[in-house]
Structure formats: structure tokens, C-alpha cells
Amino acid sequence: MTARADGLTLGLDTSGVVAAGLARGTEVLASRSHDDTRAHVEQLTPLVQTLLEEAGAGWDDLTRVVVGIGPGPFTGLRVGIASAEVLALALGLPCTGVCSLDVLALQAVRAEAVTGDFVVVTDARRREVYRATYAADGTRTSGPEVGPAAQVPALPVVGPGAHLDAELADRSVAAVGSLDAGVLAAGVDLLPDAGLEPLYLRRPDATVPGRPKSTLVTPAPRLRVRPASGRRGSGA
Template structure:
């Protein structure tokens, strides 16, 4: 199953092309009971990223084309699209979700939305295999972070939620989370409040997004509406009614 992955939840715009084996493909060519030669179910054929907080719309489709070219495929080869739903800023998320939906409509392919923090967590679990609870942290702006917590088995324990760095420790204590490490592009914002291990993100986000959507992809679940995780109102607001200079 050939998949396109898209994420615009942070200043880093990501597009990837991923191959996901179906269950019967995992068994092909192996004797019954032989687990020594199980193939890797997920292969990232190509991933392209660029960091630019103000150019999601300009950068995303060129990255999609670059990733497809590097993988040796074209848009008609895609069987599904997986898009990160955030949390993230309104404008960035809107670009990723709208692009994914447009591509899905044009190709007649399903579009599956997953939490971007879930994708980061699964990418980390795939590459590092942590032994304790860990945090995923991204920049929420307005002097806050978007915070999620996961167990070593991948279960989400907290969030995602916008949290002021000074309140993070108390929020986690209230939720009963005792993390031993944290990952994500926002970890520097919590360095003073939560001194703990900060392993590098060595995995690719594309594999994590596909892992988060794998069950739905493999079972043929019809994806629901794509609902971005804005978590709060955008900075821009509709203007109110004009006040008369003549008074009431």
C-alpha cells in the first residue's frame, strides 16, 4: 500500500512517501511458524522537510513532488493519504489538511487524519524504544507549549493540551504522569521547568503518522471528517460592530 504523509503542525513542513505491507504480504514466502524473517511492515521510501513558519502553503506541494520523485512514483500511484491534525497554529494546519483533502478528492483516495503528537510518539517508539513514560512537546506560542504524555507502550496518558511551562509539572502530577524523558521541537521551552532526558528525534515523522493510522488503513475503515486540533481560537478575530460616533 503506497501512502503519502503530510504534516504542517509545526514550522517544519513534512511530506513523505511510505510503503505499508498488508498482513498477507508479511506472511508471503515464509514457512508457517517462522518468525525469523518477518519483513519490516513500514518502509519510508522518501521524506522531505523544510522549516519555515511562514511558508507552509508555498513549500508543501513542492515537497510532495520531491518526495514522490525520490521514491520513483507519481501521484496516481498513491492509495491513501495520512495527514497530521495537530495540535498546531490555525494557518499551518489549514494548509496541510486542505492539501491532503484536495489530493484525496482528486485521486479518489481515502484521507486519514491522526494526531501529530501521536505520530511523533510512534516514530520515537519505533526508533528508540523508551523504557518509561515520555512527553511530546511542541511550541504553542503565546508563551505556552502543546503537551502530550505517553507510556512506554504507546498509550497516550495526557493531552494534547496547551500548557504554560511553569504549570507543566503540576498538570502532569495531577494527571498521575511521571515522565522520564521528553521529545519534540518544543522541549527547549520546558528545559528549566522539567529537567529530564531529551533524546534526539532520530526517527522520521512519516513512519509515525502511518503507524498511528495503520489499523484504519489495513482494515479499510472509512475515514471520518478531518478535524484539526486547534485547541484554542486563532489570533485573528472577526471585527465587531462599528460604534456610532453620534452615540446611541
């Protein structure tokens, strides 16, 4: 399934904040975000509706949906990816997934904020960051990975995870902050297709509980005493 060249591409990303953007081809038309990282469900659809109104467009004007697949937290990624898939299915549109770190790298290249290799970092919580390294043209050369800030390569840093560590902040490229879903929508054909499986990189904090252990005391096994065998005596 291919999109019309003159149609609108909708970009969604919930790997961090709630972000949505619209583009026509490679031109960003509108971009909005909501900074509450725990309100993905409540904020995503109203955000898209606001974007369409600002662009003077309707749902029928959309011809493609692209979504960031992370890395990011379990719940946030599920909301964004599921919303993109349901919307694309309902409207009969193609749906593409891209690595969210690749979008931040593209933002850095578009802003001419980097001149050589660099690293993109975002907040992974638990005092860790998601990271990937890139060449000057935005091509990913390693990652994505998750780990402590001390493991981030000694390169210029791009992305919203830089503030989590003083050493990373010193190397931060200030021109690139949070993910711009407008760039996501406009740059979909420049970014590698990553499929629609979320990039969690580690297990979720909440897990399905296993079978509860019994607190009852198991009774001791009863010993079965076998009677001693003897010879039947002769009668008198």
C-alpha cells in the first residue's frame, strides 16, 4: 500500500513525551507535543485533532501514518504504536515504524547542529539512558542500547537525555531537545523502516505474577508398617 504524493503524513511518537506532527512530503506543516509522560492515552487523540484543525484538514486528508517505536517505556510505546495501527487500519492507510532515536538524529542534521559523529540519548529511567551513535549525515552506526550514562561514547550529545548527567550536559548540542513529530512525518522516507514491534530493550517494570506459593504446612508422610511375616504353626 502506497500513499498519495499530495496527501498528508501523520507522525506519532510516545517514546517520551506525547508528540504528533503533520507533513506534506518533506515539508513540516505542524507539530505539537504534551510534556506529561504519563498521559499518553488522554492526550494523543486530542493532539492529533488540534493538528488537523490547524492545518485546515480532516481525517480523510491523511494518506500515511508513521510512528516512533522507541526505545522507550513499555506503556508509552504501546499507546503510540497501537493508536497508529488502529488509525491506519480504520482509514485504510499504510503504517510505518521508525526508531525514535533516528528521528532525533535527523533533527540534529536538519538543524546543522553536528559536523561529525554524535550520540543521541533519551531518558530510560532507573538512572540509565537509551543511546545510539550516528555519523555526521544521520546514519546510525551502533545501537540502540540502554545503560548508565557513564557508558555513553565520548561524542557530542543530542537529545532530551543529556540533562540527566553533568558530563553529558557538557557535551550537549542545545539545538536539539525533545522529539519533533513533524520531522518524523516529513522524514519517514529518509529513515530506515524499523517495523512495528516496540523497542523496549529491557523487561517492563510490571510483570505478570507467577503461581503463588502455598503457605500451608505439608503434613509429614505417614509411614506404612508392614506386618512381620511368620510361619503358620502346626495344629495340636
